[in-house]
Amino acid sequence: MRGKVPVEVAGSNFRRFIYRLFQLADLVCTLNMISLKLDSGMKMSRSETKFFGGPKAFKHNILRRIKAKEIQS
Numbered sequence: 785m786r787g788k789v790p791v792e793v794a795g796s797n798f799r800r801f802i803y804r805l806f807q808l809a810d811l812v813c814t815l816n817m818i819s820l821k822l823d824s825g826m827k828m829s830r831s832e833t834k835f836f837g838g839p840k841a842f843k844h845n846i847l848r849r850i851k852a853k854e855i856q857s
Contacts, residue, residue: 815850
């Protein structure tokens with residue numbers, strides 16, 4: 785079985801899994817970019833503020849949870 789992907793995994797479930805994995809990576813990168821933006825002294829855009837509720841709420845509610853799940857290398 786080594787080197788072969790089972791039929792169940794090779795179908796649409798696998799493609800759906802890869803799609804969601806890329807969505808998650810995109811979300812984490814976006815959140816890190818906003819964090820870097822705030823750390824450099826820039827302000828959040830109007831849409832970011834509306835979506836996340838401001839810099840303090842973003843750091844407390846969103847960024848803290850993402851950092852807790854980060855894998856240390």
